[in-house]
Amino acid sequence: MSDTHFDVIVLGAGPGGYLAAERLGHAGKKVALVEEQYLGGTCLNVGCIPTKTLLNGAKNYLHAKEASQFGVDAQGVAVNWTQMQAWKDQVVKGLVAGVAATERKAGVTVINGRGHLDAPGRVTVEGTTYTSDHVIIATGSVPAMPPLPGTQDNPALVDSTGILSLPEVPARLAIIGGGVIGVEFASLYSTLGSQVTVIEMAPEILPFMDDDLAAKARAAMKDVTFELGCRVESLDGGTVHYSKGEEKLSVEADVVLMAVGRRPATEGWGAQEAGLEINRGVVVDDTMRTNLPNVWAIGDVTGRSLLAHAAYRMAEIASANILDPAAKKRGEVMRWHTVPWAVFSIPEAAGVGLTESAAKREGRDVLVAKVPALMSGRFIAENGFKAPGEAKILVDPTTHQVLGIHVLGAYAAEMIWGAQAVLEMELTVEDLRQVVFPHPTVSEVIREAAWAVKL
Numbered sequence: 006m007s008d009t010h011f012d013v014i015v016l017g018a019g020p021g022g023y024l025a026a027e028r029l030g031h032a033g034k035k036v037a038l039v040e041e042q043y044l045g046g047t048c049l050n051v052g053c054i055p056t057k058t059l060l061n062g063a064k065n066y067l068h069a070k071e072a073s074q075f076g077v078d079a080q081g082v083a084v085n086w087t088q089m090q091a092w093k094d095q096v097v098k099g100l101v102a103g104v105a106a107t108e109r110k111a112g113v114t115v116i117n118g119r120g121h122l123d124a125p126g127r128v129t130v131e132g133t134t135y136t137s138d139h140v141i142i143a144t145g146s147v148p149a150m151p152p153l154p155g156t157q158d159n160p161a162l163v164d165s166t167g168i169l170s171l172p173e174v175p176a177r178l179a180i181i182g183g184g185v186i187g188v189e190f191a192s193l194y195s196t197l198g199s200q201v202t203v204i205e206m207a208p209e210i211l212p213f214m215d216d217d218l219a220a221k222a223r224a225a226m227k228d229v230t231f232e233l234g235c236r237v238e239s240l241d242g243g244t245v246h247y248s249k250g251e252e253k254l255s256v257e258a259d260v261v262l263m264a265v266g267r268r269p270a271t272e273g274w275g276a277q278e279a280g281l282e283i284n285r286g287v288v289v290d291d292t293m294r295t296n297l298p299n300v301w302a303i304g305d306v307t308g309r310s311l312l313a314h315a316a317y318r319m320a321e322i323a324s325a326n327i328l329d330p331a332a333k334k335r336g337e338v339m340r341w342h343t344v345p346w347a348v349f350s351i352p353e354a355a356g357v358g359l360t361e362s363a364a365k366r367e368g369r370d371v372l373v374a375k376v377p378a379l380m381s382g383r384f385i386a387e388n389g390f391k392a393p394g395e396a397k398i399l400v401d402p403t404t405h406q407v408l409g410i411h412v413l414g415a416y417a418a419e420m421i422w423g424a425q426a427v428l429e430m431e432l433t434v435e436d437l438r439q440v441v442f443p444h445p446t447v448s449e450v451i452r453e454a455a456w457a458v459k460l
Contacts, residue, residue, distance in 0.1 A: 179201075205234075
């Protein structure tokens with residue numbers, strides 16, 4: 006077989022791309038993984054992992070300051086920002102090396118350079134053309150940067166990449182956008198001592214979250230000032246000018262973070278020239294096929310679910326359908342409504358499925374039950390009696406099928422996979438009540454919520 010011909014070429018080595026390459030390589034396929042910048046993509050290098058590493062440092066700092074209530078007196082607790090940055094870089098370096106080793110073990114050929122899709126089955130990288138039976142597009146996403154007055158060449162303005170490597174913790178931080186990125190960085194820097202202001206256009210933060218839980222999450226972030234229902238008009242250095250109705254307001258900051266989300270990276274690699282259908286992202290069906298023969302798309306570039314774990318699942322589905330044309334019949338399809346979300350703020354929040362807010366907008370009748378996290382003995386033992394926390398469940402009143410589970414509070418992200426499995430398997434609330442939850446764990450709040458539903 007030619008050195009330039011592969012069974013599958015994967016364009017982009019983020020979470021979806023490197024996992025697809027790994028799965029296909031272990032299945033015996035000859036795979037090329039094309040990456041312009043770094044293995045692991047945004048998530049591993051300048052996204053999920055470094056952010057959570059810094060957040061862990063912030064949580065440790067907070068726990069040390071609050072440890073006296075648990076019988077531990079910590080004196081002289083201080084933030085060593087230089088060491089936090091060094092640990093972040095060490096974590097990223099180690100994990101990137103792990104991805105490289107995994108691809109080698111799977112027999113994947115990593116090609117460094119910017120790939121261009123010339124046509125189905127043909128990709129050019131830095132002047133060399135490669136051919137393949139299949140192409141998987143996994144080019145990811147980029148930070149959105151609205152063209153507001155004052156954003157160009159503004160040294161005070163950073164995006165989600167720049168905010169990770171500031172030379173010091175800023176005294177004042179203004180964040181434009183109250184979604185996942187904005188809220189996580191608000192938690193991080195406010196915990197480390199910054200005066201943080203979040204400016205959000207919507208009436209509430211975290212728009213994918215149930216309104217009541219989002220409000221409780223916001224209330225728990227006591228050191229953050231939230232300006233809701235506001236429109237940013239312009240920037241002047243570190244001064245953000247915004248309006249609320251007819252009122253003109255401004256906030257001064259040392260650093261301004263633009264955190265209005267990300268957009269699929271659909272430009273610069275041949276999507277339009279090759280004839281791919283684009284609607285915000287690359288259009289795919291539930292097996293990740295595009296409108297071009299044997300061209301697949303996964304992850305953020307689809308615009309469907311800009312989450313690393315969603316990209317993982319899309320990678321597995323595309324790989325399964327490449328390996329076996331009958332895979333769809335075995336259930337290898339993307340079920341978008343069962344993709345969970347998680348916000349690694351302080352406190353954490355996570356959920357999956359229908360929200361009560363969405364049900365009301367749709368005029369849909371649902372049964373709802375909520376229980377406080379204080380029903381978990383471990384939650385109290387490790388977080389105290391005043392820590393915010395709650396579990397919420399939504400159930401179909403006729404079939405009793407569980408439609409949504411949402412959790413606010415410590416460890417929420419670690420338990421939401423179980424809630425996802427409930428929705429994936431289409432269990433009823435009676436089924437969920439039969440599940441044995443280990444004791445004492447915080448996950449027991451999901452069981453308590455299930456028993457709180459009035460059928």
